Amino acid sequence: MASDDKGTKKEVIRQKMLEQHHEARVVRKIVSIISILMLLLIVVIGGGGYLYIQSALKPVDSTSKNQKTIEIPLGSSVTGIGQKLEANGIIKNAKVFKYYVKLKNEGGFMAGDYQLSPSMDVAEIVSRLKTGKVLAKASFKIAIPEGKQLSEIAAIMAKSTNQKEEDVFTKLNDKEFIKTLMAKYPDILTDEVLHSTVKYPLEGYLFPATYPFYKPNPSVEEVVTAMLDKTRNVLSNYAEKSKEKNLSVHQLLTMASLVEEEATEKADRKTIASVFYNRMKKGMPLQTDPTVLYAQGKHKDRVLYEDLEVDSPYNTYKNTGLPPGPIASAGKDSIEAALEPQATDYYYFLATAEGNVIFTKTLEEHNQEKAKHITNKK
Structure with missing residues (x-):
């Protein structure tokens, strides 16, 4: 009996050893498979990363003729x-x-x-x-000064490209053309430009600068594309600041255009912007004359009381807040003023004949300065 027990024990031990050996082989096999898979994964990731970098260093479109x-x-x-x-x-x-x-x-x-x-x-x-290998010698240049309105820009474009002014202006306001531009520049041209109250969709969006062209008589689309590229480049520098102030591109360009149209060479644009923001916070109408003239489609040296009655969403004497859209193309200084206004408690300003701008806190002070400096009242 004792002999049989010993034999049984030996057999049990042998079976356990065989099982352990089998398990060890299975574990080694699993570890080997995992190791091989990990190695393959590293190779794939590394190779994929290498290929991605190589691809990123190549041209976006080797067949493109656009510049x-x-x-x-x-x-x-x-x-x-x-x-x-x-x-x-x-x-x-x-x-x-x-x-x-x-x-x-x-x-x-x-x-x-x-x-x-x-x-x-x-x-x-x-x-x-x-x-510093910059542009080749330009065939000609189109210069757009700051503060120009879309109708004036159309005239400059037409003259520079030997096209009819009416045709250029019509193209600039063609809704289908605008929609193609919106698809190309979704970051700056939003649905706001096509709102029913907006007079001209591209007003304020064609950045004032000097544009070189390398072939004569470019199309309206080519000229506008160069201008919108510039607008995008400029605004990209202010994206974070715009986000901080919770201003859309449309709102920023609208405020900047008001500053641009009110500013003189001697004016502090940031203080002008502060007046507009202060009035908006108090729910006061902006009461800026250039919006009245824009509503009328006129250019005048002096706004009369009768002009203030024009029925238009752009009339900031009758409506509070910003007008529906920009009223001109603003330069960098005015854009920066709209984003970083001076901290003041001014609510009024007055431009003198000499180009100085006088800022005041109350209507009484404003009227006093007006009596001093404006002899021909409206």
């Missing part, structure tokens, strides 16, 4: 340049551009207006930015 004017301001960071290039469809990825520049120890990019294309790879773009 865009990209402004690189003085003191621009590599991050800022990359973001601007990506936003304009010149490169695929701003971060890859940044790491490429750092890895290659590139730098010393020169400020200027560059003619860049989606057909260029990152290496060529970096080379141009380093050498």
Whole structure:
């Protein structure tokens, strides 16, 4: 009996050893499979990352014949340049551009207006930015001064491109044309521009600047595209500030246009903006004369009392808050004033014949200054 028990025990031990050995083989096999899978995953991820980076360094569209004017301001960071290039469809990825520049120890990019294309790879773009290889000699230039309205811009465009002013202005207000632009520039052209109360959809959106063109008689679309590219580039510098102030692009350009139209060379735009914001906070109408003239479609040196009765949503004597849209194209100074107004307790201002602007806190003070400086009353 004892012998049988010993045999049974040995058999049990042997079976356990066999089971443990089998389990160990299974575990080793599982570990091996997991290791192989992890290795493959690393290879795939690494290879995919490498391929992605290689792709990002190549042209966005090697067959593209389009060129865009990209402004690189003085003191621009590599991050800022990359973001601007990506936003304009010149490169695929701003971060890859940044790491490429750092890895290659590139730098010393020169400020200027560059003619860049989606057909260029990152290496060529970096080379141009380093050498300051800016625009080729322009065939001609279109200069749009600050404070110009859409009708005036249309006249300048028509004269510069040998087109009829009426045709240009009609094109600028064609709804189908506007919709194609909205699809191309969804970040700046929203449904607000097509609101029923807005007089001209593109009013205030064509940035005042000098635009070079490299072939004679470009189309209206080509000219407008260059202008909207500039608008997008400029506004991209103020995106965070606009978000902080809870201002849409439309609201920002509207406020900036009011500042632009009221400002003189000697005026402090930020203080003018403060007056507008102070009045809006108190629920007071803005009562700015340029909106009345815009509603009438007139250009006059002096607004008369009868002008203030014009029935229009743009009449800021009859309506509170901002008008439905911009009334002119504002420059950078006015945009910055709209975003960073001076902290004041002024509610009135008055421009003198000499171009000075007098700010006052009360209506009584305002009327006193008006009596001093405005001899020919409305």
